Amino acid sequence: MPELPEVESLRRVLVERALGRCVVRADLVAFSVLKTVDPPLTALLGLELTDAIRRGKHLAVGTDGLWLAFHLARAGWLQWRPQQPATVPRPGRGPLALRIALDDGGGFDLTEAGTQRKLAVHVVRSLDDVDRIRTLGPDPLDDSFTVDDLARVLAAAGRAQLKGVLKDQRALAGIGNAYSDEILHAARLSPFKAADSLTDEQTREVYTATRSLLTAAIETASGLGPEKLKAEKKASMRVHGREGEACGVCGATILSVHYADSSLQYCPVCQTGGKPLADRRMSRLLK
Template identity: 60%
Template sequence: MPELPEVEALRGFLADACVGKTVARSELAAFTALKTFRIPLSALNGLEVDGVERRGKFVCLSIGGLWLVFHLARGGWLTWKDAMPVAPARPGRGPLAARVVFDDDTGFDLTEAGTQKRLALYVVDALDEVPGIVTLGPDPLGDDFTAQTLDGILSAAGRAQLKGVLRDQRIIAGIGNAYSDEILHAARLSPFKPSNGLDDAERATLYAAIRTELADAVARSAGLAARELKGDKKLNLRVHGKTGQPCPVCGTPIAEVSFADRSLQYCPGCQTGGKPLADRRLSRLLK
């Protein structure tokens, strides 16, 4: 799933690639992807792209007074093409969800792999018309996300587990499954530690890990083409998706906890005092 660093890189890529261009064709191939109906996708045709912004994991293209907003969800991606197909996009069971073609024949496809179709597309007058944007928490790389902001978040979360708090877009915008694993590993904190159970030093360490892990990932992704972002992300992850491999810090094999539709990875040596975390589907967390 694309998270804040990859989405920020896509924002920068699209800003360089399409600002100033005019939309020649906008085509919907997966009708369930479009979540708004008052303004048709075709309303973008003939309008000029004047900016690209990011809100959490949402990419927002400002186009002639309207906004084209998309969220790639778990299996979605953007494919840029310097020469778009002449034939119109056809609805079907394939991965193509939508296509945008510019006046110089460049453009991009929005695609989604897998059977769970969650990619979301919106055409709106204002960004506050997108429900997922209205409810977003603060951006963890924003100037207003201070150590005091995080302190307030952790206190308000009570005994909620750190992993869930970091992933909740209503609490902090942009962090997903992968970077929450990386942040908690950098902070040497258990993913299941209660949010209000951190002392002052642990809170400071967590804040520094959030800012550093995300900022470093954004810096690594800057300037990469859209097709390169997935590989770059996987290459630089230390624990997420690395089950059984040695921790790059202490050498302990990376462990995993599985859930119905996802899993988390962590280092027992760095994060849980050498103790494994129990699968919460089967038993209570080992502390």
């Protein structure tokens, strides 16, 4: 799933390659991805792209009075094409969901792999018209976001598991499954620890790890095209997706907790005092 660093990198690609160009075609291939009807998608035709912004894991390109906003969900992606095909794509079973062609011949495609179709596209006059954007929590990389702000987020979450709070877009915007694993490993905390049980020092560790890891990921991806971002993210992970490998800090074997449609990874020595977590959602191990 694209998370804050990858979405920010895609935003920068759009700033560099798309701004100042006009939309000449907007081909909707997977009709289910478009979640709005007014304004219509065709309202974008002829308009110049003047802005590209990120809100959490959402991307939006702006024109004069309209926004094309999209959330890539788990399996969605943005692919840049220096030259878009002249033919209009037909609806089918392929990954292509939406094609935007610009007046210089280039443009971008929104694609989605797999069978679960959760990619969401909105054409709106204000980004606040998108419910999931309007209800986002604070951005952890915002200059105004402090360790005290994080402490308030954790306190408000009560006994909720720490990893779940980091992933909750209404609590913090932009962190998903992979980077929450990385943050908790860097902070040496169990993913199942209760959010409101952290000491001041542990809260500061989470704050520092969050900002440093996300910032480093953005810097590492700087200048990379969309086609290289996924591989770069995977290569940079220290625990996420590394089940069975040795922890780079202590050498212990990285373990997993599996759920119905996802999993988390952690180091039992660095994070849980040498105790493996029960491989089920309702594990009682909190420390």
